[in-house]
Amino acid sequence: MELGESTLHDSPASSQPALANIKESNPLDIWNRCLENIRTRINAQSYKTWFEPIVPLSVDDHTFVIQVPSEFFSEWIEEHYYSLISECLAQLTGRELSIEYDIIPDDREDVTIHILPETPQQRLQDQIVNTSSISSELPRSTLYQPQPAIHPSLNPRYTFANYIKGESNQFARAAAMAVANNPGGTSFNPLVIYGGVGLGKTHLVHAIGNHLLHTHKTKRVLYTSSEKFTVDFVESIQKDKVGEFSAYYRSVDLLIVDDIQFFTGKEKTQDIFFHTFNALHQVGKQIVLSSDRPPKELQGLNERLISRFQWGLTADIQPPDLETRIAILRKKSSDEGVDLTHDVVEFIAANVTSNIRELEGCLIGLLARASLENRALNLDLARDVVRSIIGEVRSHITIEEIQRAVCEHMGIPEDILRAKTRKQEVVNARQIAMYLSKELTNSSLKTIGLHFGGRDHSTVIHAYQTVEDLMKTDPRQRTTVQQIKSKLERNYR
Ligand code: ADP
Ligand code: MG
Numbered sequence: 261m262e263l264g265e266s267t268l269h270d271s272p273a274s275s276q277p278a279l280a281n282i283k284e285s286n287p288l289d290i291w292n293r294c295l296e297n298i299r300t301r302i303n304a305q306s307y308k309t310w311f312e313p314i315v316p317l318s319v320d321d322h323t324f325v326i327q328v329p330s331e332f333f334s335e336w337i338e339e340h341y342y343s344l345i346s347e348c349l350a351q352l353t354g355r356e357l358s359i360e361y362d363i364i365p366d367d368r369e370d371v372t373i374h375i376l377p378e379t380p381q382q383r384l385q386d387q388i389v390n391t392s393s394i395s396s397e398l399p400r401s402t403l404y405q406p407q408p409a410i411h412p413s414l415n416p417r418y419t420f421a422n423y424i425k426g427e428s429n430q431f432a433r434a435a436a437m438a439v440a441n442n443p444g445g446t447s448f449n450p451l452v453i454y455g456g457v458g459l460g461k462t463h464l465v466h467a468i469g470n471h472l473l474h475t476h477k478t479k480r481v482l483y484t485s486s487e488k489f490t491v492d493f494v495e496s497i498q499k500d501k502v503g504e505f506s507a508y509y510r511s512v513d514l515l516i517v518d519d520i521q522f523f524t525g526k527e528k529t530q531d532i533f534f535h536t537f538n539a540l541h542q543v544g545k546q547i548v549l550s551s552d553r554p555p556k557e558l559q560g561l562n563e564r565l566i567s568r569f570q571w572g573l574t575a576d577i578q579p580p581d582l583e584t585r586i587a588i589l590r591k592k593s594s595d596e597g598v599d600l601t602h603d604v605v606e607f608i609a610a611n612v613t614s615n616i617r618e619l620e621g622c623l624i625g626l627l628a629r630a631s632l633e634n635r636a637l638n639l640d641l642a643r644d645v646v647r648s649i650i651g652e653v654r655s656h657i658t659i660e661e662i663q664r665a666v667c668e669h670m671g672i673p674e675d676i677l678r679a680k681t682r683k684q685e686v687v688n689a690r691q692i693a694m695y696l697s698k699e700l701t702n703s704s705l706k707t708i709g710l711h712f713g714g715r716d717h718s719t720v721i722h723a724y725q726t727v728e729d730l731m732k733t734d735p736r737q738r739t740t741v742q743q744i745k746s747k748l749e750r751n752y753r
Contacts, residue, residue: 285353287324291316293557294348310341317362324349327362334361337392367626387533407511408504412473418466424591427582429460432575436464436548440471443479443514443546448573450537450547452520454554455577461550465516468548480512486522490529495673501505502532509536518546520569524560534565539570549645564702582707585609585619592623604642606658608700610648622649657700658749659711666693678713692741694720695727700748 263412291314299307314337315327328334337345342359349357418526420440425433432453439451451468453461469481484492489509496505509515515536540547550556555569555578580588586609593600608626612619625645630637667674670689675691689714697708698720705717712719 265277274707285319287316290319290324290349290352291326294345297351298341298344298577298588302341310337318356321355322358323360325360325362327364329364334363337361339533366418384667403449407480408508410480410508410512411481412469414466414469414473414481416470418463419470420467422591423460423463423467424584424588425603426580426587427579428580428584429464432464432577435573435575436468437471439546439548441469441475443468443472444544448574449541450549450569452549452551452555452569452572452574453550454574456552456579456615457486458615459577459579461552461577461614462491465548465550466517469514469516479514481514481516482509483516483518485518486520486529489517489533490522490526493529506532506536510539512545514546514548515540518550519550520551520555520561521553521558523565524558528563530562530565532561534568537565537568541568547572579614579618582613582703583710584608585613585616588616588619589623594621596623596627598627598637602638602660603639603658604632604637606660607639607642608646610658612650616684622646625649658703659697659703659708662696662700662748663693663711665744665748666696669740669747678711680713691723691727692744694723696722696745696748700745 287377295311298311302311314330317325317327319325320650345359346357349355349359352572371555420433420437423429423433431456435448435451436453438446441450453464455461462561472479473481493502493505496502502587517533523533524703537547549569554574555561555566558566565644586605589600589605589609589694593605604626608619608622612622622642622645625648629635629641629645633740635641661718663677664674666689669676670692672687672689674688676686677693679686694708694712698705701708703711708720709715709717727737727741732738
């Protein structure tokens with residue numbers, strides 16, 4: 261039966277049935293006309309969200325069946341739009357039709373009407389769909405839109421397991437682990453990690469992403485840099501795809517943005533980032549950021565962004581202390597399958613102090629030169645490599661070298677300095693070595709103590725004072741100390 265325009269629009273619900281034989285009517289036709297009416301009665305956003313995704317399935321004398329994406333969706337329709345829909349249907353059909361829902365199962369999220377069971381009626385409907393104003397690629401609401409495929413862009417080597425813990429990064433690392441275990445569920449949102457170049461910010465933020473993906477495979481994790489975010493945004497403007505850009509970044513469970521200092525001065529990008537941030541934060545998604553300085557010192561960054569960044573937790577990474585540098589070198593060299601001697605590790609760690617990337621550079625340089633120049637992996641080679649990387653050798657003497665020199669001079673085995681023994685001659689040697697360590701290296705009292713069998717800093721202070729006092733009163737002691745000291749200085753300066 262033909263659907264006459266006049267009957268469609270003009271007949272009130274109570275008038276003559278517009279469609280005498282509903283069974284023969286096509287549900288899509290009825291629905292399209294129903295939509296024309298509905299579209300004029302609700303706002304565009306609601307229409308797009310709640311009506312565009314609906315697929316009309318069937319109609320008979322009593323029921324109109326529509327397909328909806330989820331249970332939640334059907335409840336929402338029931339609560340907010342039931343009367344509107346039934347009123348429109350009644351106008352069209354002249355009947356009080358009840359509305360029934362066919363819910364797309366979760367694992368069929370992506371189903372389109374093309375792969376519904378193929379009945380003759382269905383085939384017909386397909387054809388109509390293909391030529392109707394509702395295209396076969398039905399616009400879908402953001403609510404159940406199949407989410408865009410995501411590539412997390414994570415470096416699989418940057419894990420917590422590979423991240424050496426030290427005093428300098430302890431707090432940032434603990435915060436990162438808390439976030440990785442419970443993204444969006446801690447008050448650390450956003451988590452902002454800041455610190456100087458080459459101190460492990462990128463590694464740590466990747467570790468969060470890798471951990472989450474490892475424990476929850478379906479979570480959507482996205483790592484990006486502020487520069488990449490900016491480039492993507494500009495490109496999306498050029499291609500008129502800002503909507504897609506926005507939807508992509510908003511679809512994630514964990515958004516990691518590295519080096520946010522490069523957002524400074526980029527007003528438009530900051531603007532879209534601000535909205536992205538808000539959208540994610542509002543729904544409890546986790547945001548992790550890194551910066552080369554504390555957010556409040558980021559000049560050229562919008563105040564409202566800075567204040568957002570301070571909502572969560574800001575954790576810094578400091579330059580690594582000697583122990584951490586040694587541990588990192590040991591770990592990295594053993595990963596490379598080489599066993600560096602103590603003195604080489606100590607020498608590099610003592611000299612390359614400010615940057616872990618440089619530390620790695622030294623190790624790589626060392627291995628490269630050892631194999632290319634066929635040289636032994638010894639202190640000589642380490643000296644050459646360090647000099648070529650940091651320009652000069654800054655600190656010449658390591659605690660180990662001091663210990664060796666003291667023991668050699670006093671004729672005692674080296675490891676005894678680290679042992680518990682209280683024999684007078686050993687105590688004396690140990691105190692001299694501690695004294696010289698304090699005099700000739702930049703190591704902290706704590707570090708020095710650790711090199712002597714894990715003694716604490718007060719023992720080092722005591723040793724230092726004892727030796728200083730003895731040097732004033734005991735000429736033999738003074739000579740011993742001075743001889744060792746000048747020998748060390750000859751060798752290492
Ligand atoms: P940033 O982003 O702060 O400039 P990166 O994260 O790129 O620094 O770190 C530089 C290099 O040092 C990387 O190869 C990283 O794996 C390594 N690194 C940094 N901190 C650690 C650490 N605590 N343990 C092991 N490797 C580290
Ligand atoms: Mg980095």
